[in-house]
Amino acid sequence: MQIKDVLLAPGNGAFFYDDQEAVRSGAIQDGFIYVGAPITPGFKSIRIPASSLSVGLVLTDDTVVWGDMMNVQYSGASGRDPLFSTNQISDVTSRVIAPRLFEVDASRYLQACVHVFEPHEDNRLPLAIEYGVSQALLRAAAHLHCGTMAEVVCAEFDLPLPTGRIPIYCQSGDAREINVDKMILKSVDVLPHGLINSRQKFGVDGQTFVDFVKWVATRTSEIGRPGYHPVLHFDVYGWIGQEISLEPQRIADFICKVADTVPGFTLNIESPADFGSTQAQIENNAKIVSILDDRGSSARIVVDERCNTLDDIRLFAEARAAHLIQIKTPDVGSLVDTARAVLLCKENDVGAYVGGSCTETDLSAQASVHVSVATQADMMLAKPGMGVDEAFSIVGNEQNRLLAMLNRRRAQNEKSG
Known part of the structure; x- marks a missing residue:
């Protein structure tokens, strides 16, 4: 025992x-x-x-x-x-x-x-x-x-000891401008989330949202260090569908219009529309992804809503109903399923984003880092909370400590081998 x-x-x-x-x-x-x-x-x-x-x-x-x-x-x-x-x-x-x-x-x-x-x-x-x-x-x-913890995951899933750093994605909460400045000054890899969760924040025909996207891109060049070029990631909580249309073609048209306002940036749009059920979400998201791919757009669709468990993630990945899938750790359940979800996304050539929620804690965030690094996810969320400083330090420092330990372990293995 x-x-x-x-x-x-x-x-x-x-x-x-x-x-x-x-x-x-x-x-x-x-x-x-x-x-x-x-x-x-x-x-x-x-x-x-x-x-x-x-x-x-x-x-x-x-x-x-x-x-x-x-x-x-x-x-x-x-x-x-x-x-x-x-x-x-x-x-x-x-x-x-x-x-x-x-x-x-x-x-x-x-x-x-x-x-x-x-x-x-x-x-x-x-x-x-x-x-x-x-x-x-x-x-x-x-x-x-x-x-x-990362070594346990690697051993259980027969994965090599990882060497790569996972890009970190920060979320702004409602304090958008101040937190965007913080993210840029700290050279965050992916930003800013934006919390576009109401009609007021999205605007008539999405104009308020478009203006915010352009401001983030401009602000990046104004105060960012030379050569800093983050991925721009915005969660719109289904508001493109609510305000513009639930027709995939019109949603894709709008997303392309937004991407055209920030040339040179990769643009992630999370949850463009809520189609009411998992099956409808898969079918319509897949159409939007296909349209964007055919146009060669720099925009990528990120799925969150109605993609909760490992079974859901499998359905979305196999249907290519997203360019990037948020593996929302508390919704997935066991961290074993989070690891499996990352590997499943990789098998289907879909991006794996180990996310989660602002409601989490330092302990859950640190454990998520180990799974993200072990499985070499495409990006991971800075969490917990809605501030930038605390979450970025918790996740970023844990990753750096982990990579230092793994580098030492690798050197020991090479010396003994």
């Missing part, structure tokens, strides 16, 4: 849970809150502080390794798990998960996850539990093998 006790500690996510349907329906911001009645089940107000729950595994040498459970900012939307409930998650973890943890060989990561995450009462476990417990199990395996 390598796990002799399980600890639970309530915690805070780094941002807030928001009722996306209420925001889309026109809820007005008053300072930092949204005014109006919530729509999505479970929400008592449109914006509530994000909660989390830490799970600690006490190993036989009394080392305690931790993982953090939480849901994403827009919980309950587009097929996602409902709003996080600390009491419910704590109850299931104590009753169902803890006894399973006592039975596993924690040094065998994949095997341990298979056993611990078996369905309960014919239902899949809450994805927040899979996510947090898989982090703790990954740290346990790394401790028992005297290595890094």
Whole structure:
């Protein structure tokens, strides 16, 4: 027995849970809150502080390794798990998960996850539990093998020790201008997200959005270091579909128009439209991707909405219904599935973006870095929170520390070999 006790500690996510349907329906911001009645089940107000729950595994040498459970900012939307409930998650973890943890060989990561995450009462476990417990199990395996979490992933998936740095993508939140300046001064690889989640931010016929895209590109050349040329990535939360059209041809036309305003930049457009179901999303996204490819556009479609689990990601990747798939870690569940999702994207020549949510924690962000680097994802999200400084330092520093350790391990292996 390598796990002799399980600890639970309530915690805070780094941002807030928001009722996306209420925001889309026109809820007005008053300072930092949204005014109006919530729509999505479970929400008592449109914006509530994000909660989390830490799970600690006490190993036989009394080392305690931790993982953090939480849901994403827009919980309950587009097929996602409902709003996080600390009491419910704590109850299931104590009753169902803890006894399973006592039975596993924690040094065998994949095997341990298979056993611990078996369905309960014919239902899949809450994805927040899979996510947090898989982090703790990954740290346990790394401790028992005297290595890094990335090395555990590489060993379990038969991957070479990685050498490449993964580009980091930052998100601005509502403090767009200030945070864009911060990103540029810090030479962030991919920016700025933009949080284009309302009609006010998108504008009539998308003009407010287009103006913002042009401003970001101009600002980059104004204050960025010589040679700095980031990827421009904007999440429009389906507003092209809502304001312009749900017709793929017209959506592609609009995206090409935006790309033409920032020549020389790669332009990522995330969630251009919500077509109402996973199947409709796949079919219509694939049409948009095909049109952009045929035109040789520099714009790329990024999928998020209605692409939650590993099964969803497989469908989108095989249909080439995106140029880049966000692997939204709390929605995917186990970090094993995040690793599998990256590899699946690579098999289908689709970009793999290990994302997540502003509601996460430092621990979940650091674990995500190890999976991203081990699998050599195409980019990863700076998280948690909606600020730039904290998230960029947590993810960036963890990556740099990890690469330093892996370089040392590689040199040791070469010396001994």
